């Protein structure tokens with residue numbers, strides 16, 4: 041495995057998914073986890089999808105975050121092509137507000153899992169945090185950074201609302 045490679049792949053079906061998926065990139069950046077963002081469309085670039093899924097582990101990625109909207113088969117197809125953990129982010133669609141994306145990603149048949157997060161930016165952020173938690177199982181310094189992240193988050197919550 042290439043130890044200089046990025047640890048997390050963040051793939052999205054379209055450029056239009058970037059405003060959502062950027063939250064995953066930003067969150068991994070805060071935790072100093074290396075990642076690489078790519079556009080891989082299941083229906084517009086099927087050969088790229090196949091090459092990415094087949095080669096992801098060999099490229100050195102340890103976790104894949106895949107975001108897509110609408111008939112969002114991207115995360116499931118990637119999960120079919122790799123043994124790496126795949127975290128799916130349903131991107132909010134115009135037609136059905138992302139419910140279509142969510143149902144397309146979450147309801148995988150038994151045997152090929154996709155860890156499905158919330159619709160939109162919250163899902164992208166949490167996919168990054170979950171990816172970091174997975175990597176932290178064998179990375180003590182990342183575990184420390186995750187604990188510090190949580191402590192900062194807790195510290196940011198005021199005791200009382202500002203009236």
Ligand code: RP5
Nearest residue numbers: 053054056057108109110131
């Ligand atoms: C999916 O279709 C993408 O993931 C995106 O969320 C949605 C719309 O794509 P564009 O038409 O904006 O390229 O493939």
